[in-house]
Amino acid sequence: MxxxxxxxxxxxxxxxSVKVLKGVDLTLRRGEVLGLIGENGAGKSTMIKxxxxxxxxxxxxxxxxxxxxxxxxxxxxxxxxxxxxxQELSVVPELNAAQNIFLxxxxxxxxxxxxxxxxxxxxxxxxxxxxxxxxxxxxxRVPLKRVPLAQKQMVEIARTVSVxxxxxxxxxxxxxxxxxxxxxxxxxxxxxxAKGCSMIFISHHLEELLEICDTISILRDGQxxxxxxxxxxxxxxxxxxxxxxxxxxxxxxxxxQIGEVLLQAEKISDGKVFEDISFTLxxxxxxxxxxxxxxxxxxxxxxxxGERKLKSGSIxxxxxxxxxxxxxxxxxxxxxxxxxxxxxxxxxxxxLAWNMSIASLEKLCRYxxxxxxxxxxxxxxxxxxxxxKCSGSAQRIASLSGGNQQKVMLSRWILxxxxxxxxxxPTRGIDIHAKTEVYETIGACVAxxxxxxxxxxxxEEVIGICDRILVMKHGKAVAELEAAxxxxxxxxxxxx
Amino acid sequence: xxxxxxxxxxxxxxxxxxxxxxxxxxFVSLSxxxxxxxxxxxxxxxxxxxxxxxxVGFAMTFVISLGGIDLSVGSTVGISGMVLxxxxxxxxNIYLAILAVIFLGAFIGLINGILVxxxxxxxxxxxxxxxxxxxxxxxxxxxxxxxxGLKYPEIQFFGQGYIGPVPVPIIITLxxxxxxxxxxxxxxxxxxxxxxxSNEDAARLVGIxxxxxxxxxxVLSGVFCAIAGIILASRSEAxxxxxxxxxxxxxxxxxxxxxxxxxxxxxxxxxxxxxxxLMATIKNGLSLLNVNTFWHQVVIGLFILFAVALxxxxxxxxxxx
Numbered sequence: 001m002x003x004x005x006x007x008x009x010x011x012x013x014x015x016x017s018v019k020v021l022k023g024v025d026l027t028l029r030r031g032e033v034l035g036l037i038g039e040n041g042a043g044k045s046t047m048i049k050x051x052x053x054x055x056x057x058x059x060x061x062x063x064x065x066x067x068x069x070x071x072x073x074x075x076x077x078x079x080x081x082x083x084x085x086x087q088e089l090s091v092v093p094e095l096n097a098a099q100n101i102f103l104x105x106x107x108x109x110x111x112x113x114x115x116x117x118x119x120x121x122x123x124x125x126x127x128x129x130x131x132x133x134x135x136x137x138x139x140x141r142v143p144l145k146r147v148p149l150a151q152k153q154m155v156e157i158a159r160t161v162s163v164x165x166x167x168x169x170x171x172x173x174x175x176x177x178x179x180x181x182x183x184x185x186x187x188x189x190x191x192x193x194a195k196g197c198s199m200i201f202i203s204h205h206l207e208e209l210l211e212i213c214d215t216i217s218i219l220r221d222g223q224x225x226x227x228x229x230x231x232x233x234x235x236x237x238x239x240x241x242x243x244x245x246x247x248x249x250x251x252x253x254x255x256x257q258i259g260e261v262l263l264q265a266e267k268i269s270d271g272k273v274f275e276d277i278s279f280t281l282x283x284x285x286x287x288x289x290x291x292x293x294x295x296x297x298x299x300x301x302x303x304x305x306g307e308r309k310l311k312s313g314s315i316x317x318x319x320x321x322x323x324x325x326x327x328x329x330x331x332x333x334x335x336x337x338x339x340x341x342x343x344x345x346x347x348x349x350x351x352l353a354w355n356m357s358i359a360s361l362e363k364l365c366r367y368x369x370x371x372x373x374x375x376x377x378x379x380x381x382x383x384x385x386x387x388x389k390c391s392g393s394a395q396r397i398a399s400l401s402g403g404n405q406q407k408v409m410l411s412r413w414i415l416x417x418x419x420x421x422x423x424x425x426p427t428r429g430i431d432i433h434a435k436t437e438v439y440e441t442i443g444a445c446v447a448x449x450x451x452x453x454x455x456x457x458x459x460e461e462v463i464g465i466c467d468r469i470l471v472m473k474h475g476k477a478v479a480e481l482e483a484a485x486x487x488x489x490x491x492x493x494x495x496x
Numbered sequence: 497x498x499x500x501x502x503x504x505x506x507x508x509x510x511x512x513x514x515x516x517x518x519x520x521x522x523f524v525s526l527s528x529x530x531x532x533x534x535x536x537x538x539x540x541x542x543x544x545x546x547x548x549x550x551x552v553g554f555a556m557t558f559v560i561s562l563g564g565i566d567l568s569v570g571s572t573v574g575i576s577g578m579v580l581x582x583x584x585x586x587x588x589n590i591y592l593a594i595l596a597v598i599f600l601g602a603f604i605g606l607i608n609g610i611l612v613x614x615x616x617x618x619x620x621x622x623x624x625x626x627x628x629x630x631x632x633x634x635x636x637x638x639x640x641x642x643x644x645g646l647k648y649p650e651i652q653f654f655g656q657g658y659i660g661p662v663p664v665p666i667i668i669t670l671x672x673x674x675x676x677x678x679x680x681x682x683x684x685x686x687x688x689x690x691x692x693x694s695n696e697d698a699a700r701l702v703g704i705x706x707x708x709x710x711x712x713x714x715v716l717s718g719v720f721c722a723i724a725g726i727i728l729a730s731r732s733e734a735x736x737x738x739x740x741x742x743x744x745x746x747x748x749x750x751x752x753x754x755x756x757x758x759x760x761x762x763x764x765x766x767x768x769x770x771x772x773x774l775m776a777t778i779k780n781g782l783s784l785l786n787v788n789t790f791w792h793q794v795v796i797g798l799f800i801l802f803a804v805a806l807x808x809x810x811x812x813x814x815x816x817x
Contacts, residue, residue, distance in 0.1 A: 305701075307700075307701065326700065326701065326703050327703050327705070330703040336701060338698075338701060343695075343697065344695075344697045344698055344701055345698050345701070346695065346698060347691055347694040347695050347698055347699075347761070348694065348695065349694045349757075349761040349762055350690070350691070350694055350761070354687075354691075358687070358691060358699075358702050358704075359702040359703060361684045361687060362684070365683075365684065368683055368684075369678075369682045369683060370682055370683065370684065370687065412702070
């Protein structure tokens with residue numbers, strides 16, 4: 001057995017009266033990849049945040065190399081060699097890759113804050129890490145606001161590689177990566193292991209965990225319920241550990257009753273990213289749009305929602321065209337869920353009720369005054385109906401788990417009475433159980449004769465929940481498939 | 497023990513709790529230090545001094561919650577008083593003049609709003625520009641000489657009148673406070689204002705007319721400043737070219753002391769009112785204690801830092817818990 005680098009013993013954490021962690025132990029050895037598994041609210045994020053010094057444990061102790069440490073803030077964690085790659089990227093969009101990688105560790109001519117920076121050397125070093133070690137081709141001089149999400153994440157990984165961290169925590173690192181980039185990441189993880197780094201890996205893709213991890217720890221309701229070498233685990237054992245019972249249907253069965261035409265897009269183009277796309281959405285139908293990143297799938301639904309300008313072609317809801325603006329789309333009963341919840345969807349400083357009612361305040365007003373009691377009641381109804389885990393409608397949305405935040409986002413549009421729901425990556429970064437609940441909610445929507453368009457980068461998900469699938473490539477529609485007969489391989493063939 | 501803890505936590509979680517404690521501490525210590533402080537007439541003097549900061553502060557609370565800043569408020573107060581005086585001294589109907597000044601305030605707000613929305617200028621820069629332009633126009637028109645002689649009872653009423661024992665400016669301020677609270681907490685306008693300050697992209701994606709709300713907030717700011725300008729001119733029976741100078745700083749101070757977040761998305765209207773009163777109370781107390789007026793600024797500055805530090809400390813603790 002290799003030496004133990006990190007030990008977390010009997011960690012307890014409470015938020016007010018809610019006990020989130022009830023005595024969790026965790027052991028990490030040198031060169032080991034530990035898969036930390038658990039559902040929304042099982043306590044994985046809290047564990048990680050305690051380790052990074054963001055939260056303080058209510059009780060329990062942390063030992064590194066056998067010595068007790070007090071991780072009181074993020075700075076201390078960094079000094080101890082603990083680095084984290086978060087699901088929400090923390091790169092500075094205005095700076096380029098090299099500047100981001102060396103952020104706060106800039107190489108300069110001399111010491112002190114006012115010494116001149118060695119831009120050239122840093123660019124070269126960044127290039128070494130990115131193209132040398134990670135085999136990622138990108139211009140390190142381009143500000144990150146102009147590169148795609150996947151590359152931003154590569155920069156973040158490169159940053160961790162460059163600080164020579166001994167314990168690297170990866171929170172859903174693959175959520176937005178394409179298959180090839182994922183392979184790349186796994187290769188890098190292998191190299192880091194060989195160098196003696198230890199990693200804690202959090203992911204909702206169980207296949208991935210089985211592939212990459214050496215040991216697995218499963219949390220449920222703030223307790224560790226199972227643990228052992230990955231070789232002893234199979235999918236069944238992980239899932240039953242997480243859920244506490246065998247999860248049979250990841251994709252809930254539903255009877256689709258296809259009704260009348262709800263939305264019709266004819267030869268729509270935006271003049272930039274996509275052209276000549278036509279499709280029809282019926283009542284009670286879920287249409288999936290898939291394709292590689294940059295194929296224009298997100299732009300298509302954003303155009304339907306009036307966020308992007310339509311250059312040519314026509315869009316009609318129930319046979320009537322509507323103005324190509326967000327308000328026009330909303331008047332036509334269209335709702336839109338953006339992929340990056342925290343950036344474009346949620347009002348993080350506000351509470352749950354605020355976030356839920358924001359698109360339909362008119363309905364909650366009487367004499368132009370917002371009725372708070374009514375608002376809280378409505379929020380309470382949705383909390384029960386969609387099984388949202390929270391302390392009540394006044395809880396701050398930022399403190400909810402990803403899955404529960406997504407349920408709030410869905411409630412927002414159900415409350416606004418949207419008939420056409422446009423969902424962009426609706427289950428990104430949320431765990432299996434919550435995913436199934438999101439699918440169930442979508443299912444309930446189509447049962448009420450709403451129509452849903454799902455844009456997703458997970459083929460399996462699209463096959464699982466959709467009726468029809470539109471495959472896009474380079475801004476054009478290349479195939480329309482029956483979901484019941486389609487396979488992931490078939491979709492790949494069209495998309496790549 | 498448990499219950500005691502949770503009571504404390506609840507108290508610590510009240511928005512702007514810092515300022516309430518600071519105010520109580522100041523009030524109690526001043527009452528002990530100077531016997532004249534608690535006299536009704538003195539309290540009225542204190543509150544009366546707070547009127548302008550409070551009215552402009554209410555407007556500033558909207559603007560800051562929106563994620564913006566309005567530096568032109570002081571100049572708007574000044575030019576409103578000037579136009580009022582010029583019209584009345586020129587023989588115009590007094591009520592017509594008041595109406596015209598309020599429209600002028602709205603118009604200035606409209607310009608600010610258009611600059612920050614349609615022309616995409618930064619709030620700080622746009623309002624810095626209008627602040628300078630308006631103040632310059634005052635000096636150009638008055639040539640630096642005050643317009644004296646607003647000695648008409650109808651206009652004196654706003655700054656000097658009483659309804660029962662209560663001065664009219666205080667009544668106007670309370671009415672504006674009630675209106676502000678209603679708009680801020682109870683209407684879609686207030687909801688949307690704070691939502692834009694919290695996350696502008698998300699606000700746009702739920703169909704909020706972001707530009708329209710921003711413009712309306714600046715129009716409201718302009719109108720409130722015009723009202724403050726009318727009261728100020730009425731009180732001094734003249735339009736002084738420097739009237740309203742540095743009001744933007746007092747208003748921002750009151751807003752921030754009151755617990756409104758400078759980064760937007762969080763506002764506290766009652767806090768702003770308290771902040772304005774606190775600043776006036778400190779000045780009043782220091783005068784009664786015969787402290788040199790030059791020191792007032794220093795003490796006010798210390799209080800700003802203290803109140804904000806206290807609030808920040810409480811928020812940090814609450815987040816860590």
